[in-house]
Amino acid sequence: MNLFATVLTYPAPSANYRGESEENRTIIQKITKGRHEYPIISPEAMRNALREILRAYGLPCNRERLDNEEQLAVRFEDYPWPEKYVDDFIFGYMVAKREDVPAAVVKERDLKLKRDSVLRMNLALGLEPYRNDSLFTQSPLTVKNENAPWQNATTSALLHRETTLTAFQYPFALNLDDFAFGTSGGDTRRTWFVSLLKAISELNDVAGNHARSYFEMAPASILIRLTPSLVAGYETYGFRPDGNFPEVVDGIRRGDYPGSEFYIGGLIVRQLLSKDEQCQLTEKGVHLFRMANAALDAAARQACGQGFLPQPE
Numbered sequence: 001m002n003l004f005a006t007v008l009t010y011p012a013p014s015a016n017y018r019g020e021s022e023e024n025r026t027i028i029q030k031i032t033k034g035r036h037e038y039p040i041i042s043p044e045a046m047r048n049a050l051r052e053i054l055r056a057y058g059l060p061c062n063r064e065r066l067d068n069e070e071q072l073a074v075r076f077e078d079y080p081w082p083e084k085y086v087d088d089f090i091f092g093y094m095v096a097k098r099e100d101v102p103a104a105v106v107k108e109r110d111l112k113l114k115r116d117s118v119l120r121m122n123l124a125l126g127l128e129p130y131r132n133d134s135l136f137t138q139s140p141l142t143v144k145n146e147n148a149p150w151q152n153a154t155t156s157a158l159l160h161r162e163t164t165l166t167a168f169q170y171p172f173a174l175n176l177d178d179f180a181f182g183t184s185g186g187d188t189r190r191t192w193f194v195s196l197l198k199a200i201s202e203l204n205d206v207a208g209n210h211a212r213s214y215f216e217m218a219p220a221s222i223l224i225r226l227t228p229s230l231v232a233g234y235e236t237y238g239f240r241p242d243g244n245f246p247e248v249v250d251g252i253r254r255g256d257y258p259g260s261e262f263y264i265g266g267l268i269v270r271q272l273l274s275k276d277e278q279c280q281l282t283e284k285g286v287h288l289f290r291m292a293n294a295a296l297d298a299a300a301r302q303a304c305g306q307g308f309l310p311q312p313e
Contacts, residue, residue: 001176003303004232007200007219007292008239008266011167014039014126014215015135028130028162036129039164041206043121046170046217049206050119051087053199059086059192062093079105082115083185086192092117118178119196124170124217127241135161167220167243171236172200181304190304197300198308201293219292221266223248224299225257233257244272252284253277259284263302265295 015028030037048065055061062085066073079101082089095101095113105111137159144151174196179189203217223245225232234257238247245268252259259281269278269288278288289295297307 001226001228001303002230003174003176003224003226003299004171004236005173005222005224005296005299006169006171006236006238006245007217008127008169008221008243008268009124009167009215009217010220011127011165012215013163013165013213014168015161015163015213026159026161028164030130031123031125033125033129038129039126039166039168041124041168041170041217043123043170045206046121046124046203047091047117047119049203049217050196050199051091052205053203054086054090054192054195057195057199059195061085061087063087079109080111080113080115081109083109086195088115089189089192090117090119090196118174120173122171122236124168125237126164126166126168127239128164128166130162130164133163133165135163137161167239168217169237169239170217171232173232176303179304190306193304194300194306194308197296198293201296201308219266219296221245221268222264222292222295223268224263224295225261226263226299226302227258227261242272243267249273249277249281252286253280255284259286263287263289263295263299265289266292 015026028039029041031040051061051063052065055064062077062080064075064077066075078085080088080093080095092115098113101111101113106113139153139157139159141154141156142148142152174193179193180186181190201218206215206217221239221243223238227233234248234251238245240246248257248262251257252262264281264286265288270290273281273288282288287295287298289298293309297309301307
């Protein structure tokens, strides 16, 4: 069984990248789609945020991000151990210097020195193209005198920041066989699976300027398919600028997709689907939810028998 999903965020002003600059200009990452450039966010940035959320949940994580170093830096608790650490299991790892891992550790843990991620993600893509919008911020001169012992900048500077106003969409996929819920350690992996879906339902603090300027990557709308199929079977970037997902919605109504495999939640249900469309989808077996996190919770319960939201009594 496979879980495929596409998340659509709420729109907000975005200045999502601060790693590249030319003089005082910070650049948004972009990709060309058709005749326009669209802002993007890397899956690595989202995966890093998910790792930190899982750590905040109290789950055992091997890698910790160090925020006070002069460059991007991390620290490991231990050698890789996917049976013990949720991030080693979900996000994978690669041991670059294999000679640094003691042979006794490799033997004791039956340690594989490279592990693929069980969470597949792709770029977050803006719904609206980048339109050459920029913001300018004045960085002030700091004055040093007998009452101020140090000077942080000797000149004033005008900071040039590319920005855009858009929602983003991104797909992710999970193969439930990777979690092997029915085998030894299945209860732990079930908790990790449910916690991962909960983390996606409240994804925030994605690396880059999003973490600084507060842009939530949690779903405003979400479309999920639980299916034995090896492919999603639809355009995984299928949300349109109005927030609808016509390929799947129309496809289910016309019998192209088995409706019982789909969980749809969030703004698309609350505001975009008409009552007639909702009735037709429900008759086809589609699970509709007013809130995106409820759709993720229901998909988790269907997949492994456990969810993350309290159930009504």
